[in-house]
Amino acid sequence: MSVALKKEAVVCENLRIATDIYSMWIKEPEMASTAKPGQFISMYCSDGSRLLPRPISICEINKKQGALRLVYRIAGKGTEEFSMLQASDRITVMGPLGNGFTLEGKKALLIGGGIGIPPMLELAKQLSCEKQIVLGYRDVTFLDKEFETYGSVYISTEDGSKGTKGNVLDAIRTNGLHADIIYACGPTPMLKGIKGYAAEQGIKAQLSLEERMACGIGACLGCVCKSKEVDHHSNVNNKRICKDGPVFYAEEVEL
């Protein structure tokens, strides 16, 4: 894997696409040239009192333009600062970080929940197999139209305002979806459910995890998850989400 770079990137556009959800394109040709779906970048605040970078998943990669798209939710002061950025502003970023998804399978289920939806878009673009895309929202939907280009899209909303009322697994069952590989990113309870579903169906699953991070490169051991095997680095069943992940095979990790 290539070394992650820390660089100043130029903001190309930064648009609000739903309540508290923003879509930002940044130009950084070197990062764009090596980035893979499922990887993330660390974004730095310009306010020095906010020390730690914010890990944000890569939503789209445009190698030709040398640009990356980041779709993020305002979760605190740091992401709020990012939402104020405008075209031609500069932002310090480090990346691409983590391992990304492994492209495989003949018939895939792509499952995104909430702010876990964005990384599935580049994956949907790059996967050449048959794709069923399941997107889970609390209420207001975003990015769903863009996914329609790459496969059949199924939606679940917790309030039932669109698609199946309930969660992504309810949408999968209601629509009778089947696959030989699952790719998923979303909140831990959702991933836990998918892990159980994949085991029950005997389907391989790649899950993208998240945790509070500091360094983003595997040194601080802040963002670990319980792993099934004693792994080479830690010797104690703790994989690093930033470095060994964020994407893991479901059977590798305990959720």
Place this chain on the structure above:
Amino acid sequence: MNTSVTIAGIEFKNPVTTASGTFGSGMEYSEYVDLSKLGAVTTKGVSSVPWPGNPTPRVAETYGGMLNAIGLQNPGVDVFIKRDIPFLRKYDTKIIVNVVGKTTEEYCEVVERLSDCDVDLLEINISCPNVKEGGIAFGQDPKCVEAITHELKKRAKQPIIMKLSPNVTDITETAKAAQAGGADALSLINTLTGMKIDIHRRSFLLANRTGGLSGPAVKPIAVRMVYQVANAVKLPIIGMGGIANAEDALEFIMAGASMIAVGTANFVNPTATTQIVEGIEAYMKKYQVEDINELIGCVK
């Protein structure tokens, strides 16, 4: 221009090292930093058997700093000896190994295992706020500090550095106790115990409830403690706590530190260590300082 400093008879090419727990054993940062440019690499704490550490969330950001409650996760001394020492020895830098334990016996076991290994100094972590036994419990009682220092000094072939806790009323008391126990040097400060509450979930943010505060927010406290200890004991000091640039490093040196360690800043800027080495040299050129040792403790 001389940037080399000597601690316990060991010469370092410059006064910059890494703070334990923020740099692994250098492997992850070796992609960003030429480790041979550092005076020393101080490794993450190593225990006699592998430690799994605390549950997540383990880190939280605070104003100008961060809280961590990693809980000294480490692969154990056997893996460390087999994998990390040979890795670090490929570089032209000194190796300071941070040692952790839950009992005096565990600290002794690690020190004995390392005594025949090719490492330069041992830093004894008696001040981690994130483990229940050992750690901070030893570090707050001067009698315990003296006793454990004495026990370890008998077993160590390398010089030993006692890493002190700032979570005490008077840090000069534990510093004097370490000196009485036979310590060769002191590291200060470790993190300050802190807490963050998630007001939306009405719960503690860290799974461990409390964590160790580090980063620029703690720097003035650390500088003050280095100054106090430098004037209370004869031992050389490795100063740390919120050092992010050469100016910060020079403050510690002028307060009395012979070396400085860069911690949280690594997470923010992976090349912070070598930038600080260069920044100190630039300062010396600018003010025509021939020997860095002239700056150590120059503010009285």
